[in-house]
Amino acid sequence: MTGPPLVPMIHAIEAANKPVVAAIEGIALGGGLELALGCHYRVAHSKAKVGLPEVTLGLLPAAGGTQRLPRLTGLPAALELITTGRHITAAEALELSIVDRLTDHSAVDAAVKFAVSVAEQSLDACRISTRPCPCPPDVNALFEAAMQKVRQKARGAIAPVACVQALQAAAALPYAQGMEREKELMATLFTSGQARALQYNFFAQRAVARWSMPGGARWDSSRPKPICKTAVIGLGTMGRGITVSLAQAGLSVVAVEVQEKPLKEAKQAITGMLRRGAKRRGVAPALDLITYSQNLRAAVADVDLVIEAVFEDVDLKKQLFQQLSAVCKPDAFLCTNTSALDIDLLALQSRHPELVVGMHFFAPAHVMKLLEVVYGSRSSPEAVATAMNLGKKMGKVGVAVGNCRGFVGNRMLKPYLEQGLFLLEEGATPKLVDEVLEEFGFAMGLFRMSDLSGIDVGWRVRKGEGLAQPGTASRVRQGRRYSPLGDLLYEQGRFGQKTGRGWYQYDNSREARPDPWLHRFLEEYRARRGLVARRIDRQEVLERCLYTLINEGFRILEEGIAAGPEDIDVIYVFGYGWPKHRGGPMFYAGMVGLTKILGRLEHYQKAHPDVLYLQPCGLLRRLVASGSPPVHKWREIIKKTHSHL
Numbered sequence: 001m002t003g004p005p006l007v008p009m010i011h012a013i014e015a016a017n018k019p020v021v022a023a024i025e026g027i028a029l030g031g032g033l034e035l036a037l038g039c040h041y042r043v044a045h046s047k048a049k050v051g052l053p054e055v056t057l058g059l060l061p062a063a064g065g066t067q068r069l070p071r072l073t074g075l076p077a078a079l080e081l082i083t084t085g086r087h088i089t090a091a092e093a094l095e096l097s098i099v100d101r102l103t104d105h106s107a108v109d110a111a112v113k114f115a116v117s118v119a120e121q122s123l124d125a126c127r128i129s130t131r132p133c134p135c136p137p138d139v140n141a142l143f144e145a146a147m148q149k150v151r152q153k154a155r156g157a158i159a160p161v162a163c164v165q166a167l168q169a170a171a172a173l174p175y176a177q178g179m180e181r182e183k184e185l186m187a188t189l190f191t192s193g194q195a196r197a198l199q200y201n202f203f204a205q206r207a208v209a210r211w212s213m214p215g216g217a218r219w220d221s222s223r224p225k226p227i228c229k230t231a232v233i234g235l236g237t238m239g240r241g242i243t244v245s246l247a248q249a250g251l252s253v254v255a256v257e258v259q260e261k262p263l264k265e266a267k268q269a270i271t272g273m274l275r276r277g278a279k280r281r282g283v284a285p286a287l288d289l290i291t292y293s294q295n296l297r298a299a300v301a302d303v304d305l306v307i308e309a310v311f312e313d314v315d316l317k318k319q320l321f322q323q324l325s326a327v328c329k330p331d332a333f334l335c336t337n338t339s340a341l342d343i344d345l346l347a348l349q350s351r352h353p354e355l356v357v358g359m360h361f362f363a364p365a366h367v368m369k370l371l372e373v374v375y376g377s378r379s380s381p382e383a384v385a386t387a388m389n390l391g392k393k394m395g396k397v398g399v400a401v402g403n404c405r406g407f408v409g410n411r412m413l414k415p416y417l418e419q420g421l422f423l424l425e426e427g428a429t430p431k432l433v434d435e436v437l438e439e440f441g442f443a444m445g446l447f448r449m450s451d452l453s454g455i456d457v458g459w460r461v462r463k464g465e466g467l468a469q470p471g472t473a474s475r476v477r478q479g480r481r482y483s484p485l486g487d488l489l490y491e492q493g494r495f496g497q498k499t500g501r502g503w504y505q506y507d508n509s510r511e512a513r514p515d516p517w518l519h520r521f522l523e524e525y526r527a528r529r530g531l532v533a534r535r536i537d538r539q540e541v542l543e544r545c546l547y548t549l550i551n552e553g554f555r556i557l558e559e560g561i562a563a564g565p566e567d568i569d570v571i572y573v574f575g576y577g578w579p580k581h582r583g584g585p586m587f588y589a590g591m592v593g594l595t596k597i598l599g600r601l602e603h604y605q606k607a608h609p610d611v612l613y614l615q616p617c618g619l620l621r622r623l624v625a626s627g628s629p630p631v632h633k634w635r636e637i638i639k640k641t642h643s644h645l
C-alpha cells in the first residue's frame, strides 16, 4: 500500500521529454493533486479546489506529496496545507504557485493550448523533484514551532506529527531519501489503528445521515418538507446560537423573548455573532433574515417550524407547547431543544403530536456540529426527515435518536461524570482525573468541563430528578450510590468559571489552577464519612470513566435508542470532544477488546456492588459470547436481540 502504483507513474510522467500539463477541473485532492504535481505544469478551472487531506484520515500524502509540495510552495505553506489537510481554492493555489494558470473555460482546452505554447522550452526546472527544497534561514525554529503547534492540536493523533517529520525529510534530504522516509512514516501510520479509526469515522458520518427509526421507518429523501420561515423561542445561550445558525443557512427567523430587556440584549448579541461570523467567512451578515418579537402569537402564526429553547422547566415547556399548538399553522413542526426531557410528554400537549421532535443542539449552537434529532413514539418519519434536512442545511451532523432521559449523549455522560465524583471520594484529585482524560485525547477533562458549563447547571438537573437535596449528607439516593460532592460545591456558591471557583480556581483567567481549599474540603468530606483515601492509578481512572460510559452505550444499543454503534460514535466525536483518532466510544471498545471491557467492568463492580452502572450490559455479554465480532457486525446481533424481545 505504501508504494502505490501511482508513484512509478508519477515518476514516468515527470521524466517525460514532452511537456505534460495537468488540467484540473472540480476537485483534485490527495492522489489527484500528487499526480498533478508530477506533471510539468498545472492549469486549473477557476472553480476547482485542490488539497492534500490525507491527514484527516490518519495518513500522509504518500505518493510524493510531502516531498514535492514544499519544493513548489516553500516550507511554511506546505506545512500548513499538509498538517491541516485544508482544501484550497484555485485562486489560492495560483498564489502559492501550485497551479500555473487559471481558466474560466475548459481546463483541458486551456491545458492543450498552454502545452503548445511551452513546447519549445526546457523542462528541467519543471521537474519538481529535481529542485532543491527552499529552506528559510531559521528552518529549525520553523519546524520546532510547527511540531509544537500540531502536538498541541493533535491531542495524541500521530498523523499530523508524521506529516511534519516527512517535511523535515524534504528539507534535509535529497528527494530519493525523502521518498524513503515518506514511505516509512506512511507504513507506521497505516498499522497504527488511528487511521482505521479516522476512516471508520468518515464512513460513520455518512451512515448516520441514512437514519432509520425502530419500527421500520427509514430515511427517504422525498419526505422532508421544505422549510422557509422559522421561529426560535427563548434567546438565552442556546436560542441565540440557533438563531445565528438558521440565519447563516439562509432561513428567515423570528426570534422571540417575552421580556423587553432580554430581547434587547439578545438582539445585540446575535448581531455581533452574525457580524463576526460574516467577517470570518468574507460574506455579508444575514441580519435582514431575523426579526425580533415579544409577541409569541403574532410571531409564530405563519412559520413552518418552531424551535423552543426556553428554560429547562417541564411545566414551562408543556405550557409553551399548548400555546404553540393553538397559534401555529396546523402543519407547523414543533421542535424542542431540551437536553433531557420527555419528548412524548411535550408532544401530548400538541394537537399534532406527529409533528413534534427534539432538535438537541450543543453549546455554542452556531459552532458545534452535532444535532441529535429525537423522535418520540408519535413523531412521524416526515418530521424526523424535516429536522434532519434542516440540520444538514445548517451545516450540522444530524443523528436521529430515540426518546429517553438525556437521549444518547447526555445519558452516557451521566455514569462517566459520576465515576469522576466517586474517584474523588476514594482519593483522586480533579487534576489527576482530568489529566488522564486529556492525555487520552479529550479536549477537556470532566472537572474542567463541569467548571466551564457550570456546576449550577448540573445541580439544577439533579434537583429536577429529586437527587440533589440541600442539607442531606447521605451517599445513597433513590436506592443507589450517590456522591453529593457537586451539590456541596453548588451550596458553597462555587459554580465554576463563572464565579472564579469550582473544582479549580480561576484568577481573572480561564486557566484552571488546583485550589488548596478543595483539597481541604475533600479531606474533611472523607474524614466525616469514614472514607480512607487510597492511591488511585491512572489506569483505574481511565477504565472506570470510559468503560461505564461505553457500558451505557451498549444499553442504548440494546434498547434501540441509537440505531447502531456508528450513531453513538458520531455523537461523541462531534458533540462531546471524544478524540476523532480513537473513532468513538463504541469503536474504541472494539479496539480495546470486548472481553477485556467486560472483565474490567466485572472487576470494578465486585469492588463497588452498589454502583448500578458498573453492571455489564446484557448486549455486551452477548457480543462477547458471539466471539466479539467487529463493530460493523454488531447491528446483526442487536437485530437478533430485538427480534427475540
Ligand code: NAI
Pocket (backbone or CB within 6 Å): 233, 234, 235, 236, 237, 238, 239, 256, 257, 258, 262, 308, 309, 310, 311, 312, 313, 316, 320, 337, 338, 339, 340, 360, 361, 362, 363, 453
Ligand atoms: P438560558 O437560561 O440561557 O435561556 C433561556 C431563555 O429563555 C432566557 O433568555 C429566557 O428569558 C427565555 N424564556 C423563558 N421563558 C420564555 C418564554 N415563555 N418565552 C420566550 N422566552 C422565554 O438557557 P439555555 O442554556 O439557552 O437553555 C435553553 C434550553 O436549551 C434548555 O431546555 C436547555 O436544557 C437546552 N440546552 C442547553 C444547553 C447548554 O449548554 N446551555 C445545551 C443543549 C440544550
